[in-house]
Amino acid sequence: MGWLTFEKGFREIVEANHYCGCGGCLAIITYHYSKGDSLRGCAGYKFDKKKSIEGAIGFRGQMEKAYKGLPFQLYPIVIGIETDEEALILHNNHGVKVYLSKMPSNITEEEMHAYLVNFFSDMPEQMRYDLLPMLMGNIQHIAEIREENRPIVELNHKEWILGVGGGCAFDFLHVPNAALIAGQYNPSLEKVIRQAFGVINDHWHEGKKFLTLSAVSYGLGIHEPQVKMVVNYYDRKIWETGEEFYPHLLPHMYQVRGLVDIETQKMKIIGGQRMRST
Numbered sequence: 001m002g003w004l005t006f007e008k009g010f011r012e013i014v015e016a017n018h019y020c021g022c023g024g025c026l027a028i029i030t031y032h033y034s035k036g037d038s039l040r041g042c043a044g045y046k047f048d049k050k051k052s053i054e055g056a057i058g059f060r061g062q063m064e065k066a067y068k069g070l071p072f073q074l075y076p077i078v079i080g081i082e083t084d085e086e087a088l089i090l091h092n093n094h095g096v097k098v099y100l101s102k103m104p105s106n107i108t109e110e111e112m113h114a115y116l117v118n119f120f121s122d123m124p125e126q127m128r129y130d131l132l133p134m135l136m137g138n139i140q141h142i143a144e145i146r147e148e149n150r151p152i153v154e155l156n157h158k159e160w161i162l163g164v165g166g167g168c169a170f171d172f173l174h175v176p177n178a179a180l181i182a183g184q185y186n187p188s189l190e191k192v193i194r195q196a197f198g199v200i201n202d203h204w205h206e207g208k209k210f211l212t213l214s215a216v217s218y219g220l221g222i223h224e225p226q227v228k229m230v231v232n233y234y235d236r237k238i239w240e241t242g243e244e245f246y247p248h249l250l251p252h253m254y255q256v257r258g259l260v261d262i263e264t265q266k267m268k269i270i271g272g273q274r275m276r277s278t
Helices: 004-021 050-067 109-119 125-148 189-202 226-246 247-252
Strands: 026-031 074-082 089-090 097-099 161-165 179-183 210-218 251-261 267-273
Touching: 004 026, 026 050, 026 125, 050 074, 050 109, 074 251, 089 125, 097 125, 161 189, 161 226, 161 251, 189 226, 189 247, 210 226, 226 247, 226 267, 247 251
Parallel strands: 026 074, 161 179, 161 210, 210 251
Antiparallel strands: 074 089, 089 097, 251 267
């Protein structure tokens, strides 16, 4: 919460939610890991599940502290994602967690809601109802994943896209482990880009190509000429970071710059650069 750009954007969302009378804001903080192999976990935390959980819980604590005593009804929770079965793990504020993968697949909404009343005892009632469809959907999804018996190889780190930007510019990237995304709110952008290059480098081999995508959303008061300059800045940061730390990857890199319309989600390509050597 000490990141000024993130804090400003987050505060605007919370305040808008409050003043429109929406009944509070439920903030979901996530971490992920693999139960089958730690190396399929979060590379950003060096595949350390414990540190991932500590980071998420610590972030929740920062949110609670930052908004304590203010009139905005903010309720942050931590949810883990076990990626082998794409199953959620709920954490409450008392150090208790529940694995949806261990819940009966035929649990009813009424039974789940009764469970949430006890598990999130201080959560506003409407937020429990808002959370319910996601949890019921995940239990159904877990059952489908088990029935498909999906090969684990699909879940290994094999990212070939390095994305830098923000807004809803990367909402279309839903394929597991296809992209590494450095968000616009991170104050150490170069560090995150370097880490992303490192992950790509770990599974790179001669002849393999990869894509970098600098993208930002526009529309609804966000003007196109302004965000073009932001996209160009991100694109330059990618190149400079790669040139300094991973120059051998640059001839195998294709750089693309794009703008994404907030309302239609259509991407407009504003520039690209094929692989080039230093």
